[in-house]
Amino acid sequence: MTKLYIVPTPIGNLEDITYRAVRVLKEVALIMAEDTRTSRNLLNHYGIKNKLKSYHKFNEHKVVTIMSDLFEIYNSIALISDAGTPGISDPGYLLVRTCIQLGVEVECLPGPTAFVPALVVSGLPSDRFLFEGFIPVKKGRQRKLTELSSYTQTIVLYESPYRVLKTLEDLSANFGQDRIISISREISKKFEETFRGRIDEAIAYFSAKKIKGEFVFVIEGAPKKSS
Secondary structure (H helix, E strand, O other): OOEEEEOOEOOOOOOOOOHHHHHHHHHOOEEEEOOHHHHHHHHHHOOOOOEEEEOOOOOHHHHHOOHHHHHHHOOEEEEEOOOEOOOOOOOOHHHHHHHHHHOOEEEEOOOOOOHHHHHHHHOOOOOOEEEEEEOOOOOOHHHHHHHHHOOOOEEEEEEOHHHHHHHHHHHHHHHOOOOEEEEEEOOOOOOOEEEEEEHHHHHHHHHOOOOOOOEEEEEOOOOOOOO
16 A cells, blocks of 8 residues: 655654654655655664655655655655654655645654653643744744733744744743743753743853753743633
8 A cells, every 4th residue: 555654753862763663664665854864873773774765845845746756666655854753843744735635645653752741841731732833033033922922821932052042032022031931952862951940040041051952942821811
């Protein structure tokens, strides 16, 4: 049966992969990877020698136009990203939509996603939350921050280490310096760390240290207005 598998990969520790994911990656005819060099390290670790093809945000529009031809050659294809679940702040949506349009079955395996452990360890309400991923860097940034500042549920953001302080300063200006925030970095890696405190305390903390790793911000929602 022709099928596309969405296969989550470890976000840090290479042991954070399921037996099923390893089996699927060994059995498929082709693996589409965000960065074939990064993915080869993981695949080599598990003795997976399958053919690789790059699929990333710069070529995804081109690749989806030839998916019909690829499925003629490879009846089973897996999509992986550098880390985590494809489609969650990583390329994947266009490929899944194309496969659905082609009548190709799509199966997503459960697995790592960075925001879930960060949310769970934050100590903030997790029964309802807003996952925003990466907010705009320039165009639309202020509008998005203004919009998010009034949300009453917990808010989850991803951020690059190069913009951590800038984003914290923008959050302070829009959310208020007293809003509680939990910041996790290097999840499941050797130097995993979670900071919990007010936004102004987070600014002071990260201003005093070298910032490395990928970050997840979990932010307290705005106070609910009494009726």
